Amino acid sequence: MPAAEVVTDHSWGLVGTAVLELQLDGERFIAKAGDTKDRHISREIRAHREWLAPWTTRGRAPRLVHADEEAKLLVTRFLPGVLVQGTEQEWDPDIYRQAGELLAAFHAQVAVPDETHEARENRRSLAYLDKKHTIAPEVTARLRSEIESWPTAAAVLVPTHGDWQPRNWLIDEGTVGIIDFGRTDLRPAITDFARLAVQQFATNPALEPAFFDGYGSDPRGPAAWHRIQLREAINTTVWAHQVGDKPFEAQGHRMLAAALRE
Structure with a gap:
């Protein structure tokens, strides 16, 4: 996604996980990346791959776009709401x-x-x-x-x-x-x-x-x-x-x- 524009940085700053809202070709995405200490990205990837269907099939959770457990990287579609x-x-x-x-x-x-x-x-x-x-x-x-x-x-x-x-x-x-x-x-x-x-x-x-x-x-x-x-x-x-x-x-x-x- 080299042409993606960063819309908002949603990172907490307490731990070394970056969370960015991106826009590309009129669509919005969420990208997450973990640092060397991160243990959450792998859990999140597993959740998307194994357990989120009861929510994603109803549009109640974001859908997975890309995941790389070794790189500690996750991209999902943006879920609208406040x-x-x-x-x-x-x-x-x-x-x-x-x-x-x-x-x-x-x-x-x-x-x-x-x-x-x-x-x-x-x-x-x-x-x-x-x-x-x-x-x-x-x-x-x-x-x-x-x-x-x-x-x-x-x-x-x-x-x-x-x-x-x-x-x-x-x-x-x-x-x-x-x-x-x-x-x-x-x-x-x-x-x-x-x-x-x-x-x-x-x-x-x-x-x-x-x-x-x-x-x-x-x-x-x-x-x-x-x-x-x-x-x-x-x-x-x-x-x-x-x-x-x-x-x-x-x-x-x-x-x-x-x-x-x-």
């Missing part, structure tokens, strides 16, 4: 009903039993606590003790978005579309509810029932949901500290406090 986050639609129950319905179709594609998932996630959370972070030492000790006591029964994994929240939803003439698949992977379905639970659901009580009305049911069991919340809180707090995202780090601390209270 980010839901920061608009009045962020608090519209109908948006969450649509998001729930879209997510249910995504989760329903395949279910994979995994005997090692819980033990692997426990090790991952403990490894995060070994990194530099701002979690208080007494809280860190409590977290380690609790994680080491958790059971490691088999889990059922499904395709998950990994960052399911309004900053990755677009609204176009009342219809919700989905972007950003850099965290897409096989996980327990309820992991996709974690960020909404501590953000929009906690702010507006009408959004959670609307979301699960679209999803079809609320599959969260208390013990499994607690483990998900605590893991997500640890990962958020430590990762945000590593990249210098202070607001996200503060959110991680709030998530930790809430999970530990429960």
